Amino acid sequence: MSKLTELTRQLERLHINNMYKNDFYWTWDKTDEELAAVFTVADALRDLRERNKSTRVFDSGLGISIFRDNSTRTRFSFASACNLLGLEEQVLDEKVSQIAHGETVRETANMVSFMAEVIGIRDDMFIGEGHKYQKTFMDALEEGYRDGILEQRPTLVNLQCDVDHPTQCMADILHVIHHYGGVENLKGKKLAMTWAYSPSYGKPLSVPQGVIGLFTRFGMDVTLAHPEGYEVMPEIEEIARKNAAATGGSFRKCNSMQEAFADADIVYPKSWAPFAAMEERTTLYQAGDKAGIDALEQRLLAQNATHKDWACTEEMMKLTKDGKALYLHCLPADISGLSCEMGEVDSSVFDRYRVPLYKQASFKPYIIAAMIFLARVKDPVRTLMALDASDAQRKRF
Amino acid sequence: MSKLTELTRQLERLHINNMYKNDFYWTWDKTDEELAAVFTVADALRDLRERNKSTRVFDSGLGISIFRDNSTRTRFSFASACNLLGLEEQVLDEKVSQIAHGETVRETANMVSFMAEVIGIRDDMFIGEGHKYQKTFMDALEEGYRDGILEQRPTLVNLQCDVDHPTQCMADILHVIHHYGGVENLKGKKLAMTWAYSPSYGKPLSVPQGVIGLFTRFGMDVTLAHPEGYEVMPEIEEIARKNAAATGGSFRKCNSMQEAFADADIVYPKSWAPFAAMEERTTLYQAGDKAGIDALEQRLLAQNATHKDWACTEEMMKLTKDGKALYLHCLPADISGLSCEMGEVDSSVFDRYRVPLYKQASFKPYIIAAMIFLARVKDPVRTLMALDASDAQRKRF
């Protein structure tokens, strides 16, 4: 049986009726079968592409991307996913176009979506704002579709908000699944999601939150470790706790990187800002309090600097299972002695894991394409089989 | 008979031989039948898309857009139109590339057009310059084609100049035609194209000019109302007068918003700058007179502020036919209490007309696509029928 046939048979068994014409905000909105469907379709699309099969589902149509924060890898992943399916990416650059917050979001949303199949939004900077912006945008499109303004209601793919970073975390775990040779092998594996020191401040919390909200669904033993004062959103910890309880895994917190790393199978050391500080920053930005923002930055940098020992050093790695835990990062990492004097990870550690790290990233375009595919294609199983059976090649000659 | 068949039969009866390989600068360059052809093809392309028929006329080819002023909705409309027909949009961003005014326009025009099917230009800021720039650009391409430099001579679609805004006004009237159930029902309808107060200054005159130059062709009673000192270009008023005389409608001017709104079927209240002031500004910009520009801005803002009573309020709307005139705007509007303290329209009025306003905007991508289609496709009737008869679907699965 071919790999593609095997994957379509898996897909056939999953209950995924709710995915068609739906959005992807947070992984915890989705059932286990829906997540499994994303993994399966991502693998299937990759298999088709590797065998030079055309995966164009669309003859024309747009994918709109909105980046309210800089991005290289997520932007190219989204553009690649759109291209793979036959959509043309169009960037809505809010800095150069007539758009603003609030009521005008509703208008802009409709104005750019007349021929859009998918909207990809990254808005991760301000706690309490990113998800809200995505929701406002999509509510406007829902309304526009109902009112007969739009011929179709596009699908949202959350390219990172203040709460979750689902395309990243889904790519992360698909990498882990392949690494361990199947999702069933994740049960009982120990994951350390830990804070790490970085000379920059204010990095989003969506990665650690996304990781604990997702990895706890696979029966893993997940530890979230950070210095005091670097708490993440309590609602997401609650989700992690419930997930763990439901799947026979565990979720616990500690304030020691050593403790988290001890005997870990997988480590994900990464800097982020304290939740409370990010809330404070949002308020300061809304008030336009420049002096307050500068003072906060200084305070946060000083606070970070008291935790320089939170680094993924060679010594720290020795604490992990056989000294050989799988090292994960969403990239780019702050590498000690390379991109900064002292950072999240030792240069030698990073170097040793470079190949798996880049492979981890390589899943993202396929994860995004799978999310779009499942939301836009009515019969995913039949469509994958049709693409497989077709003579149409991606590279035609 | 299917809608598509009906539309192609209408199209078959129109004399449109001059449209093939021609440009779209101003609506008054075009015959009534040519305008009717644009409406018909726009409706046909929309019908094909709604029935998931592929409308790709091109396998490859570029659509070049040049925005010498910011734009979100027109830019996405142009990109959508290109994509619908199979062209890839490429933006010529003059701020980041080696281009300047004058002689170099000729060179740049040729350099970006080797594989271009259509050029979309927005240049609306400076009176006496916008149309000239478009003309210089296209003359260069005509010459380049004759001299054997270009394999094809691309088509211009005017995405707004200092004189007309044809893609906007054609979308506006197609919306009105659908609203009244047919172009024949426009005869005798009263339209108030009026100035409205805005806290910004220097908005282009191309919308009011485009509206009076176009709506007077359908036997409507068109009133242009504005405070003294906000005159539009006299040549365009002359065109409106002649149109009205030829179609049994009327065109008149007055200096009272109330008078214009009285018993109106349709109102189009919108801010614009005085023609003479815009001429002055062009001269100041050419001279690089920064102080002069600032002084002019202050003067214009102060002048605007003496006319805050020119607003589309609830009370003003009550003056219209049954208090229920169709409200039009090219968007974005300056909404009182929302995007500004005092602006062009009351928030409650705008809200009540939001759905029709967005529908009005939804015609623009199809109007642009129709303009491109009629200029690039040799036999539009046969082509529409072929697209309709083909098995090729836009969304393939």
Next chain:
Amino acid sequence: MSKLTELTRQLERLHINNMYKNDFYWTWDKTDEELAAVFTVADALRDLRERNKSTRVFDSGLGISIFRDNSTRTRFSFASACNLLGLEEQVLDEKVSQIAHGETVRETANMVSFMAEVIGIRDDMFIGEGHKYQKTFMDALEEGYRDGILEQRPTLVNLQCDVDHPTQCMADILHVIHHYGGVENLKGKKLAMTWAYSPSYGKPLSVPQGVIGLFTRFGMDVTLAHPEGYEVMPEIEEIARKNAAATGGSFRKCNSMQEAFADADIVYPKSWAPFAAMEERTTLYQAGDKAGIDALEQRLLAQNATHKDWACTEEMMKLTKDGKALYLHCLPADISGLSCEMGEVDSSVFDRYRVPLYKQASFKPYIIAAMIFLARVKDPVRTLMALDASDAQRKRF
């Protein structure tokens, strides 16, 4: 025999096995037959397009462009070439995305290339840096492919580095070949590649270097003329010397524009910066020495200004063969009395050669497309014949 058949027969006779999956850095990396293959495929693709044959080799896939210096014509040429073959261009804009020099190049290279077929890079500003950047980028992709990160290893097309500008110079000479009715007619033709005065400073050396490194391969008599102090890289002069010796042509240097122009068949007068000064500038930039950079700029402008007599005037043109040498320029030129007071060329000379100059530029998209084609298509002859035989049209109706 059709033109296409003739071209494929020529191509059939060439040894080009090394081109498949290879890069295009410098013309002197390539054999004569490989260069001939690029010309042949460029002509074939143009012929196919002129006969409205679809030249889509790809159903989906990306072409990544990286411009570390501003560009209009090269950017549009690359975008046009990608579109012609069915690839979508995606711009990696380093100013707005998370990228930096050094180690991070390796990471970015992989992150943007998951679905890329070709990478086009322009990096011409800093002597000793441009080529190195391209090499680092491609080495990273080679490694990424070997390590199983990338499904394919994209091809590099050098869109201008500090050493060569192959897409420009190949377009230049294809223009010359067509002008003289065949490559065999180039033997013995005299080319003057000369410096010319420009009020700007710091123009790249890659054009003069590329020209002497390429035109000497066709048995031509090539003279490189410049004022003292404007030397180009000695390694490239050495290449020119060897080429000339091997093909029965000649390569010589002089410090007089008159001498070079005397009896020349072809002239290529163009400004560039002194090699040594550019090396100095690179060092100053690396040290962040702003004052040093400003001082260098003043010194270079003053140095330039002592050579205002190096201009392609009407009088100078009279010195050439019958006063009618073919005038070449990579555009844009500094035109005296037009784009500047005193520049590289008289306005009347430029005007007389405008049509051939623009035709010269028109070859660039096809040269780039041919480079991509030969690197990505396994059997170029069979593929061209298949495209020719196919019913698929570029403009479908």
